[in-house]
Amino acid sequence: MRLGPTAAPVVELDDRAPIGRRVQGRYRIIGKLGVGAFGAVCAAEDTATGHRVAIRLLPRGLARAPQVARTIVRLGQSIVEASTSHPGLVRVLAFGQTEHGRPFVAMERVKGRRLSEILSEGKPLAVRAVLRLALDLGGSVETLHSMGLVHGALRPCNVMVLEDGRVKLMDVELACLRDSESMKALVAAEPPAEYLAPEQIRQAPVTDKADVYAFAAILYEMLCGVPPFHAATREAILQKHLTEAPVPMRRRRAVPVSVESAVALALDKQPEVRPFMPDFLNHLWSEAHRPAPRWKRTAVIVCGAALAVSVALLMIWGPLVLRSRASRSLEQATQPPAIKETPASEPSPARETNGSASARPSRDPAFTVQVGAFGARERAVALQRELTRTGAEAGVLQAEVGGRTIHRVRVGRFASHAEAADAARRLATSGYATLVVRAGD
Known part of the structure; x- marks a missing residue:
């Protein structure tokens, strides 16, 4: 599948991503952002629009694997379409191939602070801020699921917190690709152990319930300051995922009982026991909109300014007040009927x-x-x-x-x-x- 003009010289890009070279004549490489098991990611300029984008050059071996190439072509358009359906997803612009057949992906370039960096201090985040972030991130994940895609690599390093507090889920372009058998045969990836579902560790087929598990692990870490399973070695962490229950959240900090119960259920070893993402989000939405007890409301009135400052300092970018339209629609869709008051002008839930x-x-x-x-x-x-x-x-x-x-x-x-x-x-x-x-x- 080829995109755009091909007037530029035919030059195959290596993982050094030489500055100034072009991908399919349209995307001019201006820098390198990183390299990993799934290829090199470069900063580029879309010469057709003048916009700054990111280009992922998928592993070289894919150019010599026709079956994998067909899979990428088949899945690529679905990923492009899905990425436009929620503002919290990094937008995937196009899939294509270089002149030598190496697959690449063009995508929106986002700047901010990775959630992994925020969590690296090992301190729990404010409960209300976590719930708002989780609803925004979870809405992105559920959108992928509704489009028939599994992200497969939910982890804090793939979550970008923008300067205005919005959240962007990255690595969308690899949804469903990384866990295909043909891709595994070409790519030797060793993802972080802290967020792998048991079925991923056992190398069983991955469904949307693996995303639910990883989402719960991230939520646990945001609320408790540590992942649900951690140890000195990767092998020890993997074994805990398979055989142990996480330390109850209430032993690490005070969290709402309903949130602790929802996270514990989502971390079940058996995929069929875990909730589907909409049900998980419904629990979080209900807790996020639960009125505080009278004494807590009084404390908020007296100490609200100080609390806002502390959250701002903790998160650096300020309180995570996430106002995306998709999150508002999710809140309206999951609000309990007894208290729901939906104006006629508001969008109705997906049907x-x-x-x-x-x-x-x-x-x-x-x-x-x-x-x-x-x-x-x-x-x-x-x-x-x-x-x-x-x-x-x-x-x-x-x-x-x-x-x-x-x-x-x-x-x-x-x-x-x-x-x-x-x-x-x-x-x-x-x-x-x-x-x-x-x-x-």
């Missing part, structure tokens, strides 16, 4: 239909496996037909997400999460990577 049929009045408890989500219906239908030819029971469902129409490709109807996960494993062995187990759809 899903089957073709042109009306929204379903209630959720079916059955589970399905989502194999992909596309803006163009014809691409979804093509994938549905491909799956049907393999004997799978596949269908296309239409949904409205963030004001955009998407078409989700679903396989089967299973009575339990475990049965759906088994089906996802079988699909993964057939080369499908965009797998999300969903309930009631």
Whole structure:
């Protein structure tokens, strides 16, 4: 898949990213941002728009792996579309190939302070600030899930806190790519152990429940100052993920009981026990909007200014007052009905239909496996037909997400999460990577 003009000299870029060279004639390299298992990331200028962007040059071996290249082409457009659906996602602009066939990704460049840097002091953050940040970050993750993508690498170093307090989730361009079997054969990655779900450690197929686990681990660390599992060696941390329960949060600091319970459930060893992201966020939303007891409200009135200053100093960038439209929509969608007052002008929660049929009045408890989500219906239908030819029971469902129409490709109807996960494993062995187990759809 090629993008844009190709008038520039045909020069293959190496991981040194020479300054001034161009990728597909459009993106001029102006600096290097980093290098890792999934290639080099460079600062670049989009000569068509004049905007500063980031370019990820994926590993060289991909140019010699046609099956992986086909996977990237198939998944790339879904990732581009998904990244525009929530302001908390780093926007992926385009997937393409250099003149020598090396895949690359062009994406929005963001500047700020990584959450890992903020947490490096080992101090817990203010509960209210954590809940607001978690709702914003969780909204980004749930948007990926609703589009049929699994991030697969949620960790503090992939969360950027901008100067105005907004949060951006990075590495979106690698969603579902890093855990594909063909990619694993080419890339020897050793991700941080603190945020890996047990199924990732066991190298089992990864679903959206791995993101829920990592999200809970980040939330635990923000509230307690330390990850749920830590030890002197990587191997010891991995073993704790598999066999031990984390220290209860209440032993480290005072946190709301409902938040502690939600985090503990999301850190369960078994994926099917963990909540889906919308349910997790609903717990957090309810706690974030719970009225404080009278004595606490009085204390806030007396000491509010001092508290605001302390949070500002702690977070450097100021209080995390996250005002993204997607977070407000999430709050409205998850607000308990007894106290919900939604103005007529406010957007309604996302609803899903089957073709042109009306929204379903209630959720079916059955589970399905989502194999992909596309803006163009014809691409979804093509994938549905491909799956049907393999004997799978596949269908296309239409949904409205963030004001955009998407078409989700679903396989089967299973009575339990475990049965759906088994089906996802079988699909993964057939080369499908965009797998999300969903309930009631």
